[in-house]
Amino acid sequence: SISPHFSSPPSPHRGIGLFLGIEFVKNRSTREPDEATAVSVKMEMYRQQIIVSTEGRYNNIIKIKPPMTFDKANVKHFIHHFDRAIELVAGKIHPATAS
Numbered sequence: 599s600i601s602p603h604f605s606s607p608p609s610p611h612r613g614i615g616l617f618l619g620i621e622f623v624k625n626r627s628t629r630e631p632d633e634a635t636a637v638s639v640k641m642e643m644y645r646q647q648i649i650v651s652t653e654g655r656y657n658n659i660i661k662i663k664p665p666m667t668f669d670k671a672n673v674k675h676f677i678h679h680f681d682r683a684i685e686l687v688a689g690k691i692h693p694a695t696a697s
Contacts, residue, residue, distance in 0.1 A: 618662040621654070631656030635687060642683035648676065 622636040623629050636658045643650050651661045664672065 615666055616664055616668075618664075619653070620660045620662070622658045622660070631658035633657045636660055638687040639680075639683045642686050643679065646679045646683065648679055 622632040622639070624632045631654075633652070633656055636652045640650055640652050640660055651663075653659050653661045662676075664676075
């Protein structure tokens with residue numbers, strides 16, 4: 599415990615914020631996890647300088663943790679790049695045409 603190290607124990611603190619999770623599955627009926635696609639989308643987002651994480655038991659959930667200052671312009675920017683990342687991973691667009 600950390601409490602013995604302080605004359606006044608620290609009080610619990612949790613940040614205010616928003617977490618969103620997007621689960622990737624190979625088949626909607628069976629809900630078989632799709633870790634490979636989730637990780638590939640995450641890495642493509644990193645290449646676009648947007649940080650997301652993959653989490654969950656099967657590492658198939660992309661977790662989005664925007665700051666409280668996230669505004670509509672940030673949402674549009676994120677969605678644009680997230681859509682492009684999914685299209686690139688799915689092979690629907692060629693990397694040279696992505697922007």
